[in-house]
Amino acid sequence: MSWICDVCGQTIDQADEADLMWFRGVDGELRDGLMLVHHDNTDDESGGCGYNYDQIPDVCVNRHPADAYLGADGLMRLLANIVGKTMPTDETMVMIQRLHIPQYEEALPYMRDAVSRGIVIPSWPDGFFYQSQLEDIISWAKDDQD
Ligand SMILES: [Zn+2]
Secondary structure, X not given: OOEEOOOOOOEEOOXXXXXXXXXXXXXXXXXXXXXXXXXXXXXXXXXXXXXXXXXXXXXXXXXXXXXXXXXXXXXXXXHHHHHOOOOOHHHHHHHHHHXXXXXXXXXXXXXXXXXXXXXXXXXXXXXOOOHHHHHHHHHHHHHHHO
């Protein structure tokens, strides 16, 4: 699987090149903004995407390697974080799909347009699709770009 970095928009080709980032206020409240970003593979901690978020006042940044959220244990960790209210619920639902549902990440940039143009008729709440619908979205997006 590969992903699109939420900060720079470039491809992340491997899980060990990615981090999950999310935010909590000094009041302890979760903030919106769960992101999948490029990991800093350098020793000087100057690289990687999203490090500027460390400078937002009154916000604590949680940043962990994405591979801890893959596989069966990673999925369990994400689900436990939802129940434990240690990650933002709606955004974690999307992150679970990005990390665990085949074709979801590839279809993600085109979902809204595909629904509004009637390419797919959602059977579930906004953002939830069958595999066949994700395939339809991806093939429509590829045709649209040709
Ligand atoms: Zn990036």
